[in-house]
Amino acid sequence: MNMPFYVAPEQVMKDRADYARKGIARGRALVGIRYADGIAIVAENASATLRKINEIYDRIAFAGVGRYNEFDQLRVAGVRAADLKGFQYSRDDVDARSLANLYSQHLGQVFTHEMKPMEVEILVAEVGHSTDGDQMFHVLYDGTVFDEQDYSVLGGDADTITERVRSGFSDDLDLGAAVRLGTASLSGPDRTLSPTDLEVALLVRTNGRRCFRRLDDDALGALASSPTEPTEPTEPTEPTEPTEPTKDTG
Amino acid sequence: MPMFPPHDDPGSNFPDLLRRTGLKQPAVSGHGPDDLPHATTCVAVRYVDGVVMAGDRRATAGNLISHRTMEKVVEADRHSGVAIAGAAGPAMEMVRLFQLQLEHYEKVEGSALSLEGKANQLSMMVRGNLQAAFAGMGVVPIFAGYDLRRRLGRLWAYDITGGRYEEREYVATGSGSLHAGTVIKVGYTEQLDRQGVLKLVARSLWEAADADSATGGPDALRGIYPVVATITADGFDQVTDTELATTFATVAEDVRVR
Numbered sequence: 404m405n406m407p408f409y410v411a412p413e414q415v416m417k418d419r420a421d422y423a424r425k426g427i428a429r430g431r432a433l434v435g436i437r438y439a440d441g442i443a444i445v446a447e448n449a450s451a452t453l454r455k456i457n458e459i460y461d462r463i464a465f466a467g468v469g470r471y472n473e474f475d476q477l478r479v480a481g482v483r484a485a486d487l488k489g490f491q492y493s494r495d496d497v498d499a500r501s502l503a504n505l506y507s508q509h510l511g512q513v514f515t516h517e518m519k520p521m522e523v524e525i526l527v528a529e530v531g532h533s534t535d536g537d538q539m540f541h542v543l544y545d546g547t548v549f550d551e552q553d554y555s556v557l558g559g560d561a562d563t564i565t566e567r568v569r570s571g572f573s574d575d576l577d578l579g580a581a582v583r584l585g586t587a588s589l590s591g592p593d594r595t596l597s598p599t600d601l602e603v604a605l606l607v608r609t610n611g612r613r614c615f616r617r618l619d620d621d622a623l624g625a626l627a628s629s630p631t632e633p634t635e636p637t638e639p640t641e642p643t644e645p646t647e648p649t650k651d652t653g
Numbered sequence: 654m655p656m657f658p659p660h661d662d663p664g665s666n667f668p669d670l671l672r673r674t675g676l677k678q679p680a681v682s683g684h685g686p687d688d689l690p691h692a693t694t695c696v697a698v699r700y701v702d703g704v705v706m707a708g709d710r711r712a713t714a715g716n717l718i719s720h721r722t723m724e725k726v727v728e729a730d731r732h733s734g735v736a737i738a739g740a741a742g743p744a745m746e747m748v749r750l751f752q753l754q755l756e757h758y759e760k761v762e763g764s765a766l767s768l769e770g771k772a773n774q775l776s777m778m779v780r781g782n783l784q785a786a787f788a789g790m791g792v793v794p795i796f797a798g799y800d801l802r803r804r805l806g807r808l809w810a811y812d813i814t815g816g817r818y819e820e821r822e823y824v825a826t827g828s829g830s831l832h833a834g835t836v837i838k839v840g841y842t843e844q845l846d847r848q849g850v851l852k853l854v855a856r857s858l859w860e861a862a863d864a865d866s867a868t869g870g871p872d873a874l875r876g877i878y879p880v881v882a883t884i885t886a887d888g889f890d891q892v893t894d895t896e897l898a899t900t901f902a903t904v905a906e907d908v909r910v911r
Contacts, residue, residue, distance in 0.1 A: 483655040509654045
């Protein structure tokens with residue numbers, strides 16, 4: 404008769420985390436950057452139809468990396484939660500913080516109780532009526548939430564990219580500078596990303612009720628060709644955190 | 654978090670989502686009181702750039718004016734609008750749900766419904782209100798919009814059972830619709846431009862208010878004018894009160910010399 408082997412809970416959790424991290428690291432990264440008029444989200448995405456960045460509500464956007472089917476399911480659930488709340492109470496009562504908490508609960512639950520953790524990281528961004536109100540919540544595969552101020556990086560090779568964004572970020576970026584910083588941070592010094600490799604969407608403070616807006620390839624091309632800012636990234640020597648070898652294949 | 658298994662997913666259907674999450678209000682049964690607020694005359698007319706929609710601002714409860722500033726023409730989404738006549742409470746709720754459904758669909762699916770799809774959706778909502786309609790709380794909307802695929806303005810009339818009828822030239826609904834509709838019928842040509850069509854709908858509402866006690870005319874004293882909006886390739890655009898004041902002044906002048 405077979406007896407099940409005892410596996411220490413620490414080991415179970417570590418294996419699950421490793422599994423999720425590996426899946427996420429395989430995908431391409433994205434960055435969210437605060438700029439003067441809102442929040443710009445720049446993602447590396449060769450597909451023009453399968454989106455990583457989407458609208459959730461009037462002032463809230465969602466972005467996901469990792470397995471498409473998993474973060475898309477989370478996106479739809481977020482739209483539903485937000486629309487239901489807005490219908491039941493008021494549009495003003497829908498906020499990114501409570502949505503991020505919902506995501507966190509759900510991801511945490513799946514991480515500990517399901518067969519397999521979700522191989523996703525998500526960003527819930529909300530643009531405020533003034534700069535003070537801008538919020539970015541970065542939620543990990545295990546439900547960990549980070550409240551990030553100026554920028555947020557999700558996906559494979561995040562530490563290297565974070566370092567590039569950090570060195571180029573300043574408090575008063577305009578739209579073009581923010582998009583160029585995001586693009587340069589994603590590409591690194593050794594390659595260039597053309598508008599067709601990118602998906603860029605914005606939460607614009609002054610866009611009326613629905614702040615979400617996509618930038619098409621033409622608009623991106625125009626932004627890329629305007630005078631370049633000093634976004635020459637400084638290469639960090641050694642990525643600190645990733646325990647997995649990060650491949651940039653996704 | 655509202656999650657559903659793949660075989661049991663409500664998709665992009667917001668009313669169904671409401672039902673599943675227990676937030677849907679129970680349907681009205683029995684006969685309602687006779688003096689509920691009712692909203693009245695609305696019209697929609699095609700013109701060269703798209704369509705124009707207009708509605709007066711009065712709501713009546715029995716013989717009393719219950720509200721002077723009701724907005725019966727509302728933006729459904731960027732390229733369509735809905736105008737309502739009937740019991741004000743259920744009508745406003747229907748419009749709110751309709752707006753939400755269009756936005757919900759657009760966000761979940763990643764692209765907006767076709768104009769015909771929107772008209773069909775509204776039809777189902779009117780049909781869903783049938784029981785309340787028999788209790789005296791019917792809602793009869795007009796739906797109009799700019800069809801981005803066919804590049805023209807289109808408009809639909811409804812009946813109380815959710816019947817949906819696309820019209821080529823104009824639609825009028827509500828208690829003053831006979832008078833408003835006749836004015837438009839007489840003045841309509843296919844070459845109407847923006848200015849011409851604005852004057853025509855202003856005149857139609859003027860005559861409806863003149864003959865129907867439940868329709869409000871322009872109220873220059875309080876600065877309350879009908880809600881008039883154009884829907885073109887550029888989207889839904891509400892005409893300003895300043896422009897309406899001028900339009901109604903010319904209508905008043907025409908009436909005076911008559």
